[in-house]
Amino acid sequence: MVELTRRRAIEDVASDLFRDRGYAGTSIRDIARALSLQGASLYAHVTSKEDVLWAIVERAAARFEAAAAASEREAEARRPGDAVEALSALVRAHVDVLTADVDEASVFVHEWRSLGPERRATILERRDAYQHRFRTHIEEGMGVGAFALTDPSIAAMTILSALNGVAAWYDPAGRLPAHRIADHLVDLTMRMLEAPR
Amino acid sequence: MVELTRRRAIEDVASDLFRDRGYAGTSIRDIARALSLQGASLYAHVTSKEDVLWAIVERAAARFEAAAAASEREAEARRPGDAVEALSALVRAHVDVLTADVDEASVFVHEWRSLGPERRATILERRDAYQHRFRTHIEEGMGVGAFALTDPSIAAMTILSALNGVAAWYDPAGRLPAHRIADHLVDLTMRMLEAPR
DNA sequence: CCTACCGATCGGTAGG
């Protein structure tokens, strides 16, 4: 991958390191070393270690949100008011974003706890709003009898856990391309919810 | 909770801290402070920080394994050769262990990466063997037509991700008792797999 | 279990 800016290269390397050592387990010098720089030289490009984490988490959040909004618009255009269609599209969008940059997505999923109090609170709100999209479509589907469930909240959290789990085993060079994995996850999660016809 | 030994108290406090700050983000002095001790005093009870992590991870692994083995024996006694029964019991056993000590289970699920190379390899093998139990029952169920699936490996990983996700939101003081949450997860995961009858 | 201390490493700054 060719980086357009030095700043972006730093964030990409940091995503990789944060993913498998965690934020606290990764030092500024680790990041610098991966870029063949001296530790102190990083500060010519970033103002703090936490700013690097924030940039990664914020971009990931924005990507998930944008993909979710687009998927909802498209589902509504295809089949207006169809909760099954909307949720399927949302699931696929989530897996697509996740597999497009697994390092970044993993950091978003696991390392937001290392942010300072205000940023952590901001991300928590955005995560809640994101999860709310899933729960809303589940409740709509329940309302029209498409989904047979007793607890839409648990269903939403369980689906998101299942989807985020993909980040732990997805391998871009593995036997299954990302879109086939998305197919499987759409199938599995929809079967989990749908009432037998 | 009354601790039988000082060592165990250290591990319980460490589980709590490791869970929400991570292993690297928790210092020996953090653990000591939570026990009203001086940092150096911890070394009267443990030989290294990693030993504390290992003790937690190892005990959690042993608990998941013992509960899984017991659930398989009991399922076999109730309904010999019934894959649906066996997998349901396995799912319930997993959620039971997880909710019985969420801190310990969370550390097991997320912090094994911080172990040294040999211990990490050992735990990875045990995790693989554990996941294999799930996949085996899924394949058995596919063989007799009880489960309608195309990829048992993805199904096993997706189920385990969904179950482990409970650790992120389960609250012992929350609206749902652990056994009701286990009911929901058994229901959701089985519906994900079962062929329509 | 404490005090006193060790060398190493941490995030970050100054000045070029």
Added chain:
DNA sequence: CCTACCGATCGGTAGG
């Protein structure tokens, strides 16, 4: 982007 450096904190040891 580098060298030189800062104070703070890290995991851990010595000796009691």
